[in-house]
Amino acid sequence: MRNSRIIAGRETELLCGLNQRMTALPFKMRFVAVLAAMFFGYRAEAQVIVASTSTFSYTYAPRSALALDTNAINAGVSYNHEPPSFLNCSYISPSASAPSTGSITYTFQAAPGLVIRHLGVLQRGVLFASGRITGEFSTNGGTTFQAFFDTPPFVNPATSVTRYANLRNLNAPTVLIRYTLNLTNGHTYNIQFCRDCDDAPLTLTFNGTTVSQTIPSMTTVLVPAGSTWKYRDNGQNLGTIWRTPLFEDRGWSSGAAEFGYGDDDEATRIYSGPDPNNKFITTYFRHAFVVTNASLFTNLTVGFLRDDGGVIYLNGKEAFRSQMPAGIIGSGTLAMQPPTFGIDESTFFEGQIDPSFLQEGTNTLAVEVHQATVDSSDVSFDLELLGQRKRLAPLLAIVRAGDCISLSWSDLETVLEEASDVSGPWQETIGNVAGAYFTCDQPGRKFYRLRQLP
């Protein structure tokens, strides 16, 4: 199977490939599930983050910066991998000791000094018998896992699954991804986890983005991916008035991103119109969010998942356009060619928005998403907006009680230091935890300060 087929996501072809492999294996298989990591290397440059400040450098981290595969731990299933032992060549099967269920956990570890910002995962599978596979993740070794993936109900004779998951703004040095298999038909079935090596070695992997560890403390998620939006999908030409903050959108529909149709990965299905050969070109979306201390934001970064193209307005001003022609955009304007395909279908294209567009209090995002052709099979839309802002000077509170003083502060990315003289030398206080320090019977005078951690 060639790369192009994988990227096109043609499930029938995938199914063929698996069936061929099934016949080559010596035991009975009626359930084959393949969970494949998002491929890297074909159009990976689409995920490159543009450096937005001179203070921080963003790096794109391919597989070499994220420890994969060798960190996989399996329980209740047997795990193995074939040379060259990358994730895309791994597979799991139910074991005799735990015949119907089992899990496999992958650990993603950012390189020293970096955190994993985003992780993209493509689950691709074929269920040949009744059973279920769920995927969850946790950050920094946490035991609370958050679900992000579930297979649809099994339907005879086979159910194909293709699901992208964009785990956004994890900002963690370590991310665990756990897949759990629950078979309802016994343990004689082989479970194939990820693609088999003889099919397309080296073309599939998780795809990740890492950033400097200092980023998270400076970054605020203003609009998370998967947010609720008002939307208008009736093919009407709304002109330009819908972009303005005061536009009355009470009559619009409401739903959660991802919006769209045609990919089977949307949370809210939108209407394409009555004629499949002449679909609506433009769909409109609006979302309001509240910002405090707007003037402190130095950068706004938008992630824009759009099939096939679109324009973003912030408080009535055009803020970002992606895959759209230059000039005036109307409801009949087609997105640029070629239509979105492959990894781009699940990519949040990043762009910078002028932070002066942000205002104190309620802000309004208005987005129009356009088809590239009137017979295009799919539309997708999701968006996230991140703000980087200056850090406010931390406050240090001091309360005196007799010979004792109690100091407290809320910025935990600082350390408390003390000195006998304001000119120093300063040294870190001993025994302060989680923003609190208590001390008694100190002779002479003392000065305290908070030093920001690098």
Ligand SMILES: [Ca+2]
């Ligand atoms: Ca499309």
Ligand SMILES: [Ca+2]
């Ligand atoms: Ca989609």
